[in-house]
Amino acid sequence: MARTYGPIFKFKLGSKLHIVISTPELAKEVVRDQDETFSNRDQTVAALVVSNGGQDIAFSNNNPNWRKLRKIFAYEMLSNKNLEASRFYRIEEVRKTVKNVFEKIGTNVNIRQIVFATETRVLTRTIWESKGVKDENLGDEIDMVSSNIFNLLGQGNMSDFFPILAPFDLQRIARDMKKQRDKLDQLFTRIIEDRIESNLKKSKDEVSQEGKKDFLQVLLDYKDEKEATPLSMTQMKALLLDILLGGTETTASTIEWVMSNIMQNPNIMKRVQKELVEIVGTNNMVEESHLSKLQYLDATVKETLRLYPISPLLLPRSPSKTSVVGGYTIPKGCTISVNVWAIQRDPRNWDDPLEFNPERFLTNKCDYKGRNLLFFPFGSGRRLCPGLPLAEKMLMFIMASLLHSFDWSLPKGEKLDFAQEFHVAMKKRNPLIAIPSQRLPDVSLYM
Template sequence: MSIFSYDFWSFWWQSNDPNDNIAQILLGISLMLFTISWYSWMFNSNSKPKHMLLPPGPRGLPVVGNLPFLKPEFHSYLASLARTYGPILTLRLGQKISIVITSPALAREVLKDNDVNFANRDVPAVTKAMEIGACDIVWTQYGPQWRMLRKVSVLGMLGHSILDTVYNLRQQEIRNTCKYLYDQANCPVNLGEQMFLTVLNVITNMLWGGTVKGKERDAIAMEFRQAVAEVSDSLAKPNISDFFPVLSRFDLQGIKKKAEGANKKLDRIFDDVIDQRLKMNNGETESKDFLQVLLQLKDDTDAKVPLTMNHVKALLLDMVVGGTDTASNTIEFAMAELMNSPQIMKKAQQEIDLVVGNDNTVEESHLHKLHYLKNIMKEVLRLHPALPLLVPHSPSESCIIGGYTIPKGSRVFINAWAIQRDPSIWENPLEFRPERFSDGKLDYSGHDFSYFPFGSGRRICAGLPMAERTVMYFLASLLHSFNWELPAGENIDVSEKFGIVLKKKVPLVVVPSPRLSPSVFS
């Protein structure tokens, strides 16, 4: 996840928040004092022999480095810098050194040849401020605790066998969505928003569906969504504390305070749900949800690495944050690209009709036969990877990559978005052409560093199996159940907005018309 927001630099100059204006004044005072120590440090360091050869990069200003020159669409800005400075370059963002990798060969050096060294994270100040955020699977440093968290996640929720047992949850939610869309036939619908709600319902049902039910479940889901949005907003906002750790104690923008407030809301929600679970007898639940699995593991006193209550809450948060926007945005991009290429959409619908039939609904058992649809998903993730820069890595020790020194503790961006659009690797890279995957050679395993939308190495996305099933199943259901048109006078826009997760710049508003008999939706 990146610390940059969609409108990155305008935040500094166009803020209407009084707290932000105060922060700018305080920052100016602090930076004047900091400049003195900065130049003192530079003078002393220049008088010493240099042992590090950093990658080339654009020249920056004293103290702030390259910060004033960043562009809002950070992923494409980094790609443009790579065309000037090469496939490995340095950015100085305040006190932080950032390294940008933009080639398969160098990505392999980082994520395979030096995987263990780069398996750590440069943890944002917002995450450090959140008691449960510091315990999650995304930001926990590589080691026994992280291995325990990943194992628990896979065995308890994200593994293939677990996903098989909760298929009925995904089935019910997509059928509910199709019924809703059928009722909205010939009316404009914000598809991305609808998919977000559908995926959110699936995940929260998997998390605590056996614990909380009915209207109470819906109320908790809504409150949870609002709290998660506050956390995401805090992560997305440029934070002085990240660029200048020496100033982090002052929390000049109040971001830490807001994150702590969101943390308290989440903590209260989790406490309520956990209390309900603890009061229940296991025999009263229809199915075992993820929360029940976690609480049983927490009580295991023989575990080598104990699972604490903060770990339980952090993993619940991870599942929602990591699964909702990523899946729903991918579906939205897929539908936009298909509507922009009607012949490809028609071919996909013909394949689904042949496999499923016109008097039946899509089941997950059909997915392995939908080869062309799988190629469509691969092509969407090539053009629009959910996390265009992956989650930044941070070396635990300085090392040499591509002949240059990567300093210990630096932030390393792997620009998967740029690599997957590189014209030296891909023919007509900006063209949406699923047929380029018809040979079946490329998959999501991360072994080929020209295509790795879920990352690679030890910290490859743990939710890959769930993401693949969810996107394929929901996309197949939408294409099989409906034809899709734009509202009158509208045009397809597939441009992107950079953020924690890549989004469409313009939300996809579409008009569905049923392809199936009304009896199928009953």
């Protein structure tokens, strides 16, 4: 559409005005120069239902409660100190995945499925440690709910196009979204109530002597604070839902795209694995301390996210007041989308933009923080993905472990499929199925 209609264009769906921008210069005006004006969300009916009225981080407008939640998430879960404190969970769960894959050597493995399960275990242990639900099917349940939620978020909804029709919920999107939200709400309610009951049986001294608090306990402490606006139970659940859905979907879909591109380019796989041998060796397992040295793997992940950003249009914004972008008037309350897909594939920004070439990121030192508006798959400005510090670690750790421990091939007669499915997040239409084989000489490393 950007090639057909230009760097900025508008269209109407019902009574709703939509504007799409597709150049780094115009993106800069929205996400940096006028970030305050454009930091509200376009709150669709489905988004409001899943977020309990915009009480989370992802779909809330820029308001004091949003800033408070984001601050809690950033400082209490994703600070360098707390990421280091939860490092053992990541190591143990990634090792468990390597062991699980080893047990499936020579058979078909669904890449997205194993990564989603790994990320779910890491996140749930980080949030509620071992005091949570020990359910082997939890990853599958969350995966199913996540897929349903993202599908519903991506559906065109008459209630959004014609707000006068919203009370009738003609497509039953609000009803179906509430059903999916309630499934996770019931899980969170059970875990929170169990923790509160457990805490009541202990004195404050006993709770404090247990050492580092998990994220759930931190949230409960904020809830009990004697502030003018303490954290509510609804906000807690909305935040937990953001963490689980955002963290699992981003990592699983990205790694599936990375693996697809690497398997499509055997020379790139060889180079990645050569780097892993040089940095990690063949008699060790990947550690987090290795990740910063894996420059070619890092470049390969970035090249994948350049071509296949998980959110090609980012989450839409809505200006809090009428503004001007690129000389055009942008009315208050309209929907504005930043076309990251087009910017990251534009030949004016990238040489041979459709070629999968990780080398370009060995010389172009882009990061994920949205400072370079030629490459910002996780957003920029106030709406930069809040889970980025953990997402970046998990992307690299899981990818390095899978490629260091195993060689991968397609099932006989199968070809790689790059068909896409877009429902707010973009993932492969058909799952990547691959066959692992042992790479490391010492079998005990897999145990």
